[in-house]
């Protein structure tokens with residue numbers, strides 16, 4: 011028995027809708043499932059509109075471009091994230107500025123404010139980083155593992171300093187604050203991913219949402235090769251081949267029907283892990299923020315005083331797949347020379363937290379087995 015970290019769950023209407031898409035022969039970047047998926051996601055998130063794209067990375071690329079990020083600009087990002095939140099900044103010729111995380115594992119917004127106050131100034135309505143003389147155009151905030159960053163605070167900074175917020179909500183579809191406001195619906199742009207490991211999947215795919223319909227339709231235009239006249243092949247801008255296909259969207263429509271069920275199972279399983287592991291020394295299951303309804307995508311277990319690589323490889327022997335959270339991005343080869351600010355907590359979490367199996371079809375028996383083996387390993391691995 012192999013227990014994967016996070017596997018897709020395709021037991022709803024996926025096959026039916028995909029078969030339907032194939033029967034109609036609409037398999038490429040046009041078709042009714044794409045618009046249906048966009049509409050259903052908009053309804054679910056209570057946003058006006060959404061644009062379906064090839065991947066979360068493609069969505070982030072277009073959102074950053076639409077936010078005005080270009081050559082020589084700076085963009086504030088967390089160092090504790092998947093690298094796809096950062097690379098699109100470089101695609102646009104801009105540079106990331108790395109920030110620490112707080113205890114939610116999301117970017118520490120207090121430190122963002124501290125950085126701005128200490129190292130930046132407003133000139134003619136734009137925020138400059140004093141030493142490099144570069145403009146801070148935007149911030150990419152990541153809702154790590156389905157948690158929610160401190161958006162209230164970040165929105166204040168965004169207004170005060172005229173910096174655009176792009177929410178990387180790729181891990182947070184289904185996370186809402188207690189007023190029912192969705193992760194992805196706070197900033198100028200919100201981006202979702204439907205990669206195979208995300209809470210719902212289309213194989214690969216993404217979605218961009220925004221309150222700005224004009225910018226959103228421009229994103230759609232850019233995602234479809236910037237066609238100004240489809241018949242005569244007139245293109246007045248440089249576009250991309252970033253549109254989602256109808257087959258992907260057919261899977262997405264079926265997956266979205268299941269999302270709230272997935273979240274219920276994930277919430278139950280998260281609570282069950284907590285219960286089973288509650289008396290284990292030097293182990294802590296990280297909480298989601300109390301003032302939200304998280305999607306419970308990934309569970310994070312902090313192990314104090316252990317070599318987590320050793321624990322992970324021991325668990326592998328029992329066919330239990332776990333993983334460390336990410337290597338910090340400011341330490342990765344392409345980013346070692348970028349600006350960073352007071353990174354203190356991220357290395358601690360990166361060296362002590364593992365993600366444990368959390369698929370939406372994980373059973374209580376699976377969890378019993380994972381916890382039994384984990385406890386056994388911790389007893390000897392110290």
Ligand SMILES: *Cc1c(COP(=O)(O)O)cnc(C)c1O
Pocket residue numbers: 064065066067068091092094095152178180181202203204205214215216
């Ligand atoms: C998955 C993920 C992405 C990228 O999404 P893709 O659809 O795989 O391109 C970006 N940021 C974070 C934090 C992610 O977890």
